[in-house]
Amino acid sequence: MKKQWTLLAAAAMLALSGCGGNGNDGGNTQGHTATAVTTEQGDTAHMNHSTSSELPEGMKEAVNPKFNIGSEAIMKTNHMPGMDGAVATIAGAYETTAYSISYTPVTGGERVTDHKWIVQEEIKDAKASPYESGADITVTADHMPGMKGAVATIDSAEPTTVYMVDYTPTTGGDPVHNHKWVTESELAPVK
Template sequence: MKKVIAVVIVSLLSILVLSACANDKEGSKVEKHSDMNHSSSSEIPEGMKVAGNPTYKVGSKVIIEADHMQGMNGAEATIVGSYDTTAYVISYMPTTGGDKVENHKWVTQDEIKDAGDKTLKPGTEVTIEADHMKGMKGATAEIISAEKTTVYMIDYTPTNGGEEVKNHKWVTEDELSPINP
């Protein structure tokens, strides 16, 4: 009888521990995005080139088809700026400590220290000059992927409520669709 009770207690404790781990993983995913600077200045990195022929012109209304943050996917946005660059997906350890940020979208060529004008290859270690998220500026990062594209700065109101996000940096052209195609 004591063995049965012990097995039941161990089983219940295991279920509780596993549940707590599952909840923590979900919570940390949201927590990482809560450190994101939802609104930022309209300043762009030095040397960044305004797009010559963007699909979406400044002032255009679009629908966001990206989920970098909660409430972003499906939101209506206004194009604030468009720039031709190389956009990178990066993974990095925040300078403020905490968990490694995996596959952050997007950091541009002009937001990487001493990047020059050649596309950096996956696996390259770089120093980030962007401050999209707390602990990003000055962090050492690894390039995960690179894409030559037009990036857009946008204003939008999250679909889950909340205040309008101003000058969000960045979404790529393939993460947007026209409102009236």
Template sequence: MRKALMSAGIVTLLIMTGCSNSDATHSAATDKNASNTVQGETAPDDSMAMGNETAGGQMHHSGSAELPAGLQTAQNPEFPVGTTVIMNMDHMPGMKGAQATIAGAYDTTVYSVSYTPVTGGEPVKNHKWVIHEELQDAGQSPLKPGSKAILNADHMPGMKGAQATIDLAQQTTVYMVDYTPTNGGEPVRNHKWVTGEELSAK
């Protein structure tokens, strides 16, 4: 009888120990899964974010102050070099509403273009802006909407060398600007291009 009771006690103890270990393992797994879920909600994977930026045609932020050959400096721009302005467009994240300084003003024909990047990827529609001097062998006369042209600009990955269709053409003054994005990014230097219609006096 005593042996039977001892055996029953040992079996009970083993069952309890097994449940305890199983519960602890399940609890740890649950905690880990919960932690992963929270991290997934609050801290997206960086590689995915970078991939999305690339897929979306992320523009280069700062650029060279070097100008295309033949580009003429504006003689009487609405916003002279050194003027502080507010940008009213959103070509890039953090641009709209940002305070900018005019780094250059030029008279030219500006184009909105659509093209497929030479590096592959989705077609880019209505990219703003490319200027006449950034088109390969474009000649002297402005191109009309619907015309085809090869891009010499490299504002975005896969742009240079791509064949583009002109969506919009406008003779105007274009500006190169320096600014700090409103979303807290690094300062941008020599951003090309914005038009006077996209700027307002500070």
């Protein structure tokens, strides 16, 4: 029983520390991304609020996106709790290829599987054409602890418009600003 409480306390501390940010963001939560990692004990938790609002070098704004900057859309995805069904305000729209990846954090720990999303411009020395499923790449994105510099395997690739969005989680809590990334297929018009 003591071991279970110790594991529970450790998981809670990990989850809380991942949500803290570094205090340099002026109160904004940027690039809010989460991925569930299942341990052998069955716990799931792996969340981070990236503090960078910078775009990767080479990002190209979408010329005619389905959702314009400043408009609202309903999110139909659950990269993290409270996203599915939340009303998002579009903060940016970019043409690229979005990738779902699996990787082991450079900081150690459990392998992260099916992390959605990184984009073509977040791959070290990216080639001009999209990568195929199964390709190994080096990640330059810093969405999660231990992601930057990790060697990842591409699970899927989707040429699409990706959106940076602001939203308030349906589960409550502080508004999230500049979440990177939501694909066009994960958004629906507000009715």
